Amino acid sequence: MLEKRKIDFEKQEHPSNNQVLLTLEGVKKYFTVRDAIFAGRYHTVRAVDGVDLCIYRGETLGLVGESGSGKSTLGRLILRLERPTGGRIVFDGEDIGGLSGEKQSAFRRNVQLIFQDPYSSLNPRKNAGSIIGEPLKIHHMHSGRRDRDDEVARLMEVVGLRREQMGRYPHEFSGGQRQRIGIARAVALKPRLIIADEPVSALDVSIQAQILNLLKMLRREYDLTYLFITHDLNVVEHMSDRIAVMYLGRIVELAGNAALCKGPMHPYTEALFSAVPAFSPDEKRGRIILEGDIPSPVRPPSGCAFHPRCPRRMEKCVRVTPELMPFREGRSVACHLYDSDQ
């Protein structure tokens, strides 16, 4: 099984280099939740249910899917904010499950998070300067007070804030500016991987574009790698080198940005893309309207989890769960339509 995965990765389409930064191997995260009505009864939520994925150094990997598909949980697993129920996560050659001491501290510097909500993610009692400087303090970088203030001022300018604003508190900033504070804090330690979980979803349209531009600029300046999580397909297409599509805890399709957006292979990807509103009234196109809602991860459907909503469902889909298999041009898809015997 491991052997097969290695082959898959090499075939996955990726940018010029092929240095792998992060690998997920069969990663699972199940939550146990209490029944809402019957005390003493428990359910298992399969938030992430067997994900194989790798992220290359310097790329932006977009992760899309409807709400509840497990995107945030996957991000939290990579950040070690959750322990996987199964599988392993390898960062720069090391299994992150077994890190300790200096290696653990290095990992914490190297992997950072940008939150969705610029309102609740910043400590309201700290000013912008101490919020941005906090990680520097914790990791003993720029340890002198003056030195640290200089670095914070520099970071603020990098993200488009003014150094005079250092003493202001979060509520004195607009949503877009707060998101800039969160970004400055995330890049302060010069991380190698940034998990951006819906970083622009809470922002106004005109501010979204500013933040997306900033994230792109930082990626170039700091040689960053992004896992860019979003439910907004316009945004993911604009930001990503490769895109992974998630449905009910699994990756159902993975491909280079252009290839995926021009010709989705999985019926779910196809329906998801066709649901994106038109860019202008002249570009209205036919839609594949999916029936019903995303099912509950407590009782995922048998076989392919997408089969109850799939317009191209076959008898086999109800019984057999399709694996994410490599296909031509290094793309992968988990769908029986592409089985070799079809």
Added chain:
Amino acid sequence: MTYDSFVLSCLIIGGFEWIMEKIIEIHDLRTYFETAEGTIRAVDGVDLHVNAGETVGIVGESGCGKTVLALSVMRLIPSPPGRIVAGRILFDGKDLLRLQEDDMRRVRGRSISMIFQEPMTSLNPVIRVGDQIAETMRLHLKLSHKEAMERAVCMLERVGMPSPADRIYDYPHQMSGGMRQRVMIAMALSCEPRLMIADEPTTALDVTIQAQILDLITRLKEESKNSVLLITHDLGVIAETAQQVVIMYAGQVMERCSAQQLFSNPCHPYSVGLLESRPRFRAGSGTDGYLKAIPGGVPGLYDLPAGCTFQDRCPNVMDVCRKERPELKEMGDGHFSRCWKNEK
């Protein structure tokens, strides 16, 4: 002109007039809030109308007064701190702002209904959804409980609720966001209103569910020949559904035109900025392209500058823009813009 062609043109003009019948006209509407920071002019002189059978989209970023506009039409502004200080809202030949509260209650939910962004704020959590839909119809259409429940099932079926006869016994929290929004729509349409106001009805939903709901609103509008006032911050939603568009900024209308005109020939720099700042799906922009962002942020409504409210973010700002506020002026063909640049 021959007699025949005269009759024909009368018919055409007559027909045209019928299509263009105005369902609702809003004139110089002003809704202000008194707060500790000062007076917030949330809606500050809005003019617009909705024609029969049309969907009018209201676009603007958060805080620009869209919801306050909708609540003013429904006369649901919390007072204090809010107050409708001026304006006329003509509906069915009457000025809604002059109706007694009793008469207004008959309009609300019956002739004009409203759907909110978050259905949980307007659904009662402890009443089964069937009873909630039925209640509206009993109140306005004087149906018996049994008749109303039967119609509630029909309504749920029309909005695409699976097994509606069972779902009427559900409580709102037992449903997904998309299903709750369907209940809201069923309730809003149950008395066949002539105008439906939908305030960001799909903002909290996933794209696949958004597509279902937008299709539903459009289909039901065509079936029942009512009009829709659709509030959104998403120009894609406008492109999909609206015939006319109103672009709002800081409580005022910046541009008003047909959806076609907005996308092919936007006039106000704010509209241009909004259109151009959007990432474009399937454009192959790749990862190197930057977006044309609008600099700065939405201004606070209590310390607006003299002159144009968009001046600090505008790429074509002139001296006059800092001194005097431009008026909303027609530039021909029903296309209105509030900008000194367009006055020449």
